[in-house]
Structure formats: C-alpha cells, structure tokens
Amino acid sequence: MRWNGWGDPAKAKDLPLAVRALLPMLLGRVRKPRPAVELAHVQLEPSRLTAEDHAAFSAVVGPANVDDAPESRIRHAGGRSTPDLLRRREVHQDAPDAVLRPAHHDEVRACLDIAVARGVAVVPFGGGTSVVGALDPERGTHHAVVSLDLRRLSGLIRLDEISGEALLAAGTTGPEAEASLSARGFELGHFPQSFRYATIGGFAAARSSGQNSAGNGRFDTMVTGLRVATPTGDIELGRSPGSAAGPDLIRVFLGSEGIFGVITEVRVRVHPIPRDRVFESWSFPDFAGGAEGLRRVAQQGDGPTVIRLSDEAETAVSLAQVGKIGKALAKGASVVTVYEGPGIAERRARAGVQLAAAGGVSAGEGAAEEWLKGRFDGPYLRDSLLDAGVFCETLETATTWSNLQTLRSAVESTLKDGFGDAGAKSYVMCHVSHIYPTGASLYFTVLAGLRSDPVGVWGAVKARVNDAIIASGGTISHHHAVGRDHAPWLGHEIGETGIRILRAIKRELDPSGILNPGAVIPAERAH
C-alpha cells in the first residue's frame, strides 16, 4: 500500500476531466498544495525502545521481526483518514518505536507478556486502514509504543464444509481469505471498501460492515468464534451457533479495537460461491423516495445482496465521473442493486414491486455494474483530490427509518455551516449503504475548498458534526468505529454507566493499560 495514500501506487488515477471541470463550480478556486514530503525525507524521533526491550521482544519473535527501520515505523504510524494522510505530507512525523511481527498466537501472547513486564504500549495493527485514529502511536503512560503487526498470522486454519464455518488467522486480508476459500468452493462475502488491505481480525475488532449490505453486511453477525490474547490471559469463545450461556462475550471483543486484547483467530460463517449475479439500477425523483423504497425492501426481507441509495448530489458526481454530467444533474437519486445466491428471480421481482411502489423506475444494469467494478476505488479518488488541493473526507452514522431525513439534514447542514464558517465552500454527498428492518446507515462524503489548516478546520467541523449526530439521534459511527477520533463522544452514545462497563473490562484484562492507550474509552476527567 502507498505509504501516504491509498492502495497500489500503480492504480492511482488522475481526476476524471468532468470532475476537474466541476470542482471550481462547486468549491471555487483552490490552490494546489505544496508537494508532499517524500518518504526518505520524513523526520522521526529516535525509537524509544531500550536495548533491553529490543532484546526481550527479539527473543520471542526473532530479531528480524523487531523492526525499527524508519520506513517500517512510518508505515505503521497511523491509519488512512484524511487527517492521517495530510499529516503524512509533513516532514516531522510521529511513529511507533518499532514494529513487531509475531508469527502465531503464542508469539502474540509472549509479546504481550513482555510489553506488560517492560511497560511498553502495544497498538495492534492489521491492514492499517482505520479512519478513526485507532492506530495512532500513543504511548499513554508508557515509555515506548510498538505496533503489533499481525499480517504474519495469515491463512485459512480450518474449513468445516458441512457447517459452513471457516477458522481464519486474524492477519489474513480480505483477498487472501477469499482466495483460500474459493479454492474450496466457498466465499466469505464481506466486502468493505477497505477489503483489499484490511484483515479478518480488523473486521472483527472494528465491527466492519461490508458492501453486501443486505446480504453479509455486518461482520459482527458473521463471526461465530474468536480467539483472543489479552494481557492477563487467553480466551476462546463461540461454542455453538446459538447459545444462552450468559452474555455473548464475543460481542465484548467485536468493536473493542484492540483495547481489551489481540484477536488472533476468527471463526466465520461462509457459504458456497454464488453462481449467478444480477444487476439492476433504479432511479428515484429524490432521496426521500429512494429511502422509502429501501425501507420497504428491508422490511419485506430477503431482498438484494447489495442495495445502496445515492442522494442527488452523489448521483450527479457519480455520473460526472463516467462522463455523463449533462444528463446527471437532472437525475434525482439513484439506487444500485445486486442479487446473488438462491432465488434471484423471485427476490428481484419482490424487491422491484416495493421500489416501484415508492416511485422508483428501473434503469437497467449499467450503473449497478459500474458501481461494482469501481467499488473499492473511492479512496484513490480522494488521493487525487488531496493532490489537487481539495479537502475530501467521509463520515457515517445510522438511525431508524423514521429519523433518517432529520439526521441527514442535520449532518449536511452542520457540514456546510462548519466549512462556511471557515470561509470555504463545500459539497456534501450522501448515500445509504446498509439497510436494516428498523433503519439504515448514512454515509457522507464532503469536498471542501479549504485554503489553509485543513486538519485544524476539519477537527472543528467534525466535532460539530459529532455533536449534531448525537443531538439528532444517530450513532457516532455505523462502521468506521471509535478509535481516538470518536472516543470523546462515546459517553453520549452509551452513557456514563456504559463507559464504566468498558473501563471495568479494561482494568480486568489490561490492568497496566498497555493496549492501544487512548482508543475507544474516553480519558477520565481529572478530579
């Protein structure tokens, strides 16, 4: 992965001409920023790992796997939020003091024991695609911090073809998992936008949501078992597909983002590779009509494998990208649907009835097929926008169907007002990427013509948006998770009693607080 951007550098793309033409209309003129620093010129503080620390970790994972080379440290210095990428354009950067690369569960276990004994903070690192600051090299109260890179814990450990369950090592990436499963005729089918780089353990730790939004959308519903190394002991969970043996402790670790333990193995539901795939796009007069269509489909059940609704602003820009800008702006809102698996014809017919009843018009296969082709490429576009001096970031939330419009308006107006107060024009796009019987997610992409201090301005705007989300009944994150960026708002989501529960689990499992300091749980106020 490109060290200061997204994905394969060979796949980086220039902005489509139509988008380039559109930007000044939307955002005014923006200045091209000064060039980003080159990797070789980044200046880091020296590693704070002592020689004794180094030797102790080396004894466990081997000297080659205690890596304090600047490039390795820089590549593990954070995730892929826009502020992360902007910070990587600067000369002076913070980074973990070393990267550890354990090979299996027992080495993870031993690394944690050493980290506890030596007072070294540990940031578990999977694919490095966090966009909420979950990978910041925070030392907390410790003298050093290591990035615990889990990529060597890779591969399909066991496949139970009868039960449709696969046991995967936590550092297996999405494509690696699919490749090993497809060799046996199976599929996991979890496709978040980070799919090409993110790991199975990361999906679990962050409660990922895949783009098969109505099929295998939420990773937390696909996980049937976990193996976790905590600083005070191991745990294996998930004896059966359904259980009433006390609270489901798998859920304590799903969404824990490495603060309670390091997920080393994940058992997941898999299914035979679907044979057929059918695409259908729909057009709606407006977002509200499209949302009503999605609601009807969600509540009827057994609909498409993928369904997403882009609002008017996103529909226009999407169409601009494929060179249909003239037509675009009159197009209203658009829905793409993809059907896989059994019963496609019936499911498509039944969903179609609901979409049509809400005012939708079927618009052929084209747009849905285009969407599928480009579905992992959004982040490349962001890199091109940043290179062109355009600020671009995403954020997401979710709420009930009855509150969807209220929440969407609140977020959109807060974004526009926030950038407006900073003297910048902005363009806000929204889509619904995940539907549930009782509600849906809202995913926002914002472009802004910021003249200076994008990290600072965005910090202030994002804080206002988070406040607005809480005030308007949304969740602080639908699938990006909490990390450090959302931690100050978590108390509004789960209350002080909820925070106390998290702290109690943290104290029990990680009493010295070595794991991912500052992530998820907000700092205690000084007394």
Place this chain on the structure above:
Amino acid sequence: MRWNGWGDPAKAKDLPLAVRALLPMLLGRVRKPRPAVELAHVQLEPSRLTAEDHAAFSAVVGPANVDDAPESRIRHAGGRSTPDLLRRREVHQDAPDAVLRPAHHDEVRACLDIAVARGVAVVPFGGGTSVVGALDPERGTHHAVVSLDLRRLSGLIRLDEISGEALLAAGTTGPEAEASLSARGFELGHFPQSFRYATIGGFAAARSSGQNSAGNGRFDTMVTGLRVATPTGDIELGRSPGSAAGPDLIRVFLGSEGIFGVITEVRVRVHPIPRDRVFESWSFPDFAGGAEGLRRVAQQGDGPTVIRLSDEAETAVSLAQVGKIGKALAKGASVVTVYEGPGIAERRARAGVQLAAAGGVSAGEGAAEEWLKGRFDGPYLRDSLLDAGVFCETLETATTWSNLQTLRSAVESTLKDGFGDAGAKSYVMCHVSHIYPTGASLYFTVLAGLRSDPVGVWGAVKARVNDAIIASGGTISHHHAVGRDHAPWLGHEIGETGIRILRAIKRELDPSGILNPGAVIPAERAH
C-alpha cells in the same frame, strides 16, 4: 399460573390414554407418588425483612406492594424446572422474604438503592418461568432477599410504525405484547414455549428463543434497545440499528439474568401481522436424514418461519398422543414446517427441494397444524406425568451441523446411563427446534421411572450430561440460560478469562452483590 405446576389449572390435562398405555412398556411400573402438599399447608420460615426494611421499601412502592403474605412468597419462590415443581410438593419450602411490586423504572431504581443501603438481596422476577434456577430465593451474604416482581411495568410504551420498532415495558407478557401490537396491525412474533406467561424483559434477560425458529427465533437478534437500572446507575442502549460505536453493550445485558441490573424497558423489532400461513409436514427415514434436510434449508436461507425435526422416539410419542400409536413406531423422524410472511409459495418450493433432496417425503398439513395448536401445552403434560409418578424433564444444547450427531449421541447415552445407574428405565426424545446456517439446537425430553429421590438422582444425571455436553463441543444452554443450575459449567464454556470479565462487570455495576446472588457466575473458589 398454577402455583406448583404449569399454567392455567383449568387447562390441566390427564395423560392421553395411548401414552398411559405406552408408559409401562417404556419405563416399567412406577409408583404413584404421595399427593403434593396444598398451598395452605406449606410451611415457610418467617420473613427476614426487618420492620425498617419494610418501611423503606413501602415508602417507595407503597405498603400494598411490599407483600410478605405466604402465598405471594411461595408463588415467587422459584421457577418451573422439574426440581422446582418437585420441591413444591414438599411441606417445608424456602421463599423470598417479600415480594416488591414497583410500578415503573423510577420505582425499580429506588428499590435497588434501598436494597443496597439496607443489604437486601434482590431477585428480579418476570413471568416466573425460569427452568434453570434463576429465581431461587438466594440471600448470598445479605440478611434477606426480596423478589422484585416486574409485572406492573407493563404495556406498549411507544410504537414506531415507520421503523417497525416497539418500546415495551419489561413486565409485559407475551400475550399482552401481541395484543397491544395487533391492535395496531403489528406482531412481535416471538413464541417460546413459555410465551403465555413469560415477559419481554425475561426474554431479553435469558436470551430466549422462540418457536418461529427460522423467522424470529432468537430474541437477542430482535432487541434494538434496552433501559436498565443497575445498583450503581441507569443505562440506555441502542441508538441505531447498526453501529460500530465500541462493543455492543446491549449484549452485556442480554443473557445477564438480572445479575448486572434490572431491565425495565425493551425496544424490539416488530413487523406487520402476516396475512397467510401455510403448513407442511415431512417424514424422514431417520433423524440423520432429517437433520441433513434442515441443514440444507438453513444454509440456503429464507426458508420456513418454523421448522423443527423430531427424532424417532419423539415422533412415536407425538403420534401416540394423537392416538396413532400403531402407525407411529414405523414412522421414522418427522419435520413440521410453517410458512408466514411474504413469498410463501417460493420459499416453500425452495425449501421443499432441499428437504426432498435429503430424503424427506411431504406428509400433508396435519401434523404441522397439530403441532402449532399444541405448541404451548407441553408443560401441562409434564404436570400429568409428575402426578403419575413419572419423572420428566427437558434440557437443550446446540452445536455445529458437523458435530450434531456426535453431541446428540453423547447426551442421549449419558441420560440413559445416568438413569440406568440409578436403577431406572428412561425414554429419551430429541428434537431440533432452531436452525442456523452453521448449526442447530438439540432439545431433549427425558422420561424416567424413578422410584425415589428424583431431585437427587436428576441432579447427578444432569451433572453428567453437562459434562458430556462440554466434552462433546456443545453449549451448556441454547435457550434455557444459566441460572444457578448451569453456573458451575459456565467456566468450561467461556473460560476463566470469560468468567473474570463477568465478575469485573458485576463488581462495577453491583459492588455489594445484591442482584440475584449465585446466578450465572460460578462462586469463586476459596483460597
């Protein structure tokens, strides 16, 4: 509800003649037991609630709602397991020292505050249908124990028809919830065998499973929000249908059986009342073939609303009940399916293909329709058996499809060996009541011709069965929950680290340990 048995005394039934004829063949001759004690002759210890305790609780809920009348105490003295019912046949009984009946959340909150201040243990009580000892009047280290009866927290608080979400007070019973929802055209559709008496809060606290096993089976997937009063603070959870805002703390309370807090409100997914219902029964040569059919249906997805498989032994007795004993014993295993909601014809056709491919033969509507009519009546039959001196109890577990036969054989042989070692013949029946893509539940009913000490013998047999379940990869409970009966085995299910997590949450939320002492979390070993 009958104080020492199940349900409406008017509905109590004599054993069907065919069953009466069958029993001596299966179990040998059993002695009719001496008659059970009458309610008026039960002898309780005097209430240990002090006058000051009484006054303090009265100040909150009113004197009429601090009830220490013997009948009220006896009616709150436990659940409805067979040992519970056998103990109620004796003259000397244990019971809570009083029954508190708060009217709303704030009164629950105040009761907890007083209980903490005065050192009184509190056992939350919904419908009283626990079969795992979750309602035993345990005092723990406290001088008295009260039963916190939640039935006055009743009714539909709010219905969001757009989102399909209902907010229900925790003490609302199944029928009350369905009545208030059906007046608005909606249905909850959660039908455990305890449906007629159990409460919404109890469904949540025990991770109930309903008989709409492939539709709205697991209550934990239907809950979208909770309000809980803990001894150290309230908590409201569930801001959105999907979230990645840290671990899902709703799951900390689902399955907590009153040890962390008292659930006072439950938000649940509801759906429009289905218009149509179609029944179809299937016959299989044996249980293994039927299980293969269910697996295929589960993994295909979108199958029947209800699907259950009875093994040969259960099929025979079920048929005996409806007077078809002769035919029965040649019948193999039977499956009932019920279809409700949209797309019935297609779903039935697709499921039928899978059931036929596994060797099933469609057997008309009859048996499935019969099953639906009698589905809440099983416990009445148990009362009749106990009256006739026949021991009868149920237990359940779950595992993956690939392990299903192994687990079933292990439990069955352990039951037979256990009763055999006590000199008793037994008859073991098994059905699959809940299916998942990766596995299924196993529900066992055992009849035994015990001559003496049924509670003691069953305790020993059940312990061996629990050991066998753990050794064979099953869960200690699929939907009966943990209570006090399964607590000693929970450590085998979730490990020592899992138990430490539960203890940490308990210490944080209920530091004085007033809530349901001894339930769920096994006692710490003395050092």
